[in-house]
Amino acid sequence: MIKIIQCLAVCLVLCLSVSTGFSQVLPPPSNVTAMDTPNDDGSSITIKWDAAPEDSGISGYQILRRLAGGGLEEVGGILPAGTTTYVDSTIEKGNAYAYIVRAVSATEATVESEETAPVSGSGEWFHTGKIPLLVAMLLFSAAIVWNIYDARSGKEIFVRRIPGLEAVDEAIGRATEMGRSILYSLGLGRVEEVPTIASMTILGQVARRTADYETPLRVPCRDPIVMNVVREVVRTAYLDEGRPDVYNEENVFFLTESQFAYAAGVDGIMVREKPAAVFLQGQFFAESLILAETGNSIGAIQIAGTDSEHQLPFFIAACDYTLIGEELYAASAYLSREPMLLGSLRGQDWGKLFIFGIIVLGVVLELAGVNWITTLLQRVS
Amino acid sequence: MELFGIWVAALLTLCIYSFLYQDNPFYRFAEHLFVGISVGYGIVLSIHQGLVPFALKPLWAALTGESLSGLIKLIPIGVGLLFFARLSPQHVWLIRYPIAILIGFGAGIAIPNVLRANIFEQTRGTIEPFAAMHAGTLSGFGVFEAILMVAGVVCTLTYFFFSVEHRGPVKWLSKVGIAFLMIGFGSAFGNTVMGRVALLIQRVDFLLSDWLNLIS
Known part of the structure; x- marks a missing residue:
């Protein structure tokens, strides 16, 4: 009898030890830290933890957070097993949050890490x-500064020939001889965009010549702010040439902000006023071919320039001269020969x-x- | 009402397409209508998506004591109001301040991004395939592609040197560069023309199916 009891006890101990050995106990996520995300505006907190061993049985992680004095809430969905970092971008600035990382197994068993110390997000002024x-x-x-000083010291700077820009005088001269106007479009860019700024400097040079020749210069604008800047640019050019009497503010006008309405409007101006020269300089999109085709159909000499690589083929196909990409930026230096620009x-x-x-x-x-x-x-x- | 809308859209489409023949009163009518409506729509959009949410609402919240942080909007509103200085010939010079702020802000935002995305990222993208070539993981076509890309970038870059006279090796490199550019433009041209033809088909489809019910 005693032997039977001993055997049963041994079997029980064996069964218990075997079952314990085969059951999967999830290890809790270790070294969980929460910190303010660096180099941001203070709108997120980064949570990190150590990677679990491959045979740990963890199939994913769930992030939990607690607002000071509040209950736990789940943040986001279940993260994949290999994850060791999570950025919580749903925090409210000024609040401190404590985090727990919950490991989840395929059988939906869970184990939670220790709660981190409360952390709040703060913005940085400098992105290291x-x-x-x-x-x-x-x-x-x-x-650039070194070269500007070099140029200002009187050293001559060579600039290679840019055919499109050599044709500017030809185009203006042609318009003057024919007694027709010049149409200058800066495209659809806003005032702060680089092609628009480059286009304005070219316009300044064109305006100087039209002031000399008393050739009407028409500039339809797509942006009211661009229009204001362009008026200043053209007015200054006319003043510099000593011809403020020839300047007509009404020739620089706002058309519309809508892309294709602008194209339709400029097309209408082209076919009715028949300018002898058309300048398309700046940022253009799908309307580029519509404008260039119409300019071509009225027989105007056309000089285009843009850095929009998708529109350049249309300008090359339909215009007499095209400034490709950076040639647009080089144009102001080329035309003015000012030491600073060179x-x-x-x-x-x-x-x-x-x-x-x-x-x-x-x-x-x-x-x-x-x-x-x-x-x-x-x-x- | 829907039928009326279809008729208006179809007739305006035909008015615009009549420009393909020559300028005419129908095109002029459609053009002026288009420009006028777009300006009106733009003004309403600016009020609803700009003035109200970014200026009036925060100011109102500050005035009612709901959120005093809205008072900070007085600074950009004040700067923006300087644009109206154009209306007074004596104070027109004030307009230079908002313009300078806008251009300075735009350039400040754009330049680092352009340097990062258009120069450093592209340079890295040009060099990186050679690491794979060294590791022996690049296919025969991949090797050809990587070499072609470097040749194209180097030659095209040479074309855009302005302060160097293009003669001798520089001339030949830039000539090859312009050839690369033209091949690229040709493919972009074909691709975009296909896109435009798709737009034409869509419009003709509207005329034939929605308007005339000739196709279903």
């Missing part, structure tokens, strides 16, 4: 991750030369198995 970009910008700016142009060339060198060196190094240039570029971008 952007320091390499700042350094690159400073170097680039230094190259120096800036050469500074930009230095930047391009630097990129040229980086590409060649990067390719050679990558082929040799050294990838520090791509790593550096990754950091900068």
Whole structure:
């Protein structure tokens, strides 16, 4: 009898130990930390925890948070098993939150980590991750400033021939001889956009010549703010040429902000006024071909320029001359020959030369198995 | 009402297409209607999506004591009001301040992003395939593609050097660069023309099915 009881006891102990060994006990997520997300505006908190071993049985994680003095609430959905970081972007600024990470198994068993200390989000004034970009910008700016000073010291700066810009005088002269107007469109860009700014500087140079020749210069604008700036640019050009009497403010006018209504309006002006020269300089979109085609159909000499690579083919096909991409930015220096703009142009060339060198060196190094240039570029971008 | 809308849309479509023949009163009518309606619509949109939510509501909230932070909107509103200085010839110079702020803000936002996305990212993208080439994971076509891309970038970049005379090797590199550009423009041209033809088909489909019920 005693032996039977002993056998039963041994079996019971064995069964218990075997069942304990085979059942999966989920380990709680360890080293859970919550911290204010760096380099943001204070609208998120980052939660981190250690990766669980592959055989831990964890199939996902659920993030829980507690507002000071409140209950626990779930944040977001179930995260995949390999996750070790979560950014909670649903916080309210100024509130402190404590977090718990809950591990979930395939059988829906759960185990929770310890609660973190309460953390609140705060914004940063300076994005430390952007320091390499700042350094690159400073170097680039230094190259431009250096060249501007060099140009101002009287050193002559060479600028290669840009056919589209050499035709500007020809176009204005033609309009003057024919007694017709010149139409200048800055496209659809807003005042703060780079192609619009570049286009305004070209317009300033065109306006100087039209002031000299007393040729009417018509500028339909798509943006009321652009219109105001353009009026200033044209007025200043006429004043500089000593011809304020020829300046007519009504020739720089607002048309509409709608893209295709603008195209329809400019087309109407073209076919009715039949300008002898059409300048399409700035940012253009789908209306580019409509404008260029109409200008072509009325026999106007057309000089276009844009950095919108999808519209350039249409300008090349329908216009007499086209400024491709950066030629638009070089135009102001080319036309005015001002030392500051010429120096800036050469500074930009230095930047391009630097990129040229980086590409060649990067390719050679990558082929040799050294990838520090791509790593550096990754950091900068 | 829907039928009326279809008739208006169809007739205006025909008025606009009549421009393909020559300028005529129908096109002029449609053009002026289009421009006028778009301006009116733009003004209403500016009021509802700009003035009311970003200026009037915060100010009202501040005045009623609901949220005093709305008072900070007085600064941009004040700067914006300077645009109206144009109406007074004596104070027209004040308009330069909001314009300078706008251009400065726009350039400040745009330049770092352009440097990052258009220069550094693209440079990295040009070099990176050579790491795969070194690792031996690039296919034969991939190798060709990577070499072609570097050649295209280097030659096209050469074309955009303005302060160097284009003669000798620079001339030939820039000539190859312009060839790359033209091939790219050609493909973009074909692609976009196909898109425009699709738009034409959509419009003709509207005329034939919705308006004339000739096709179902």
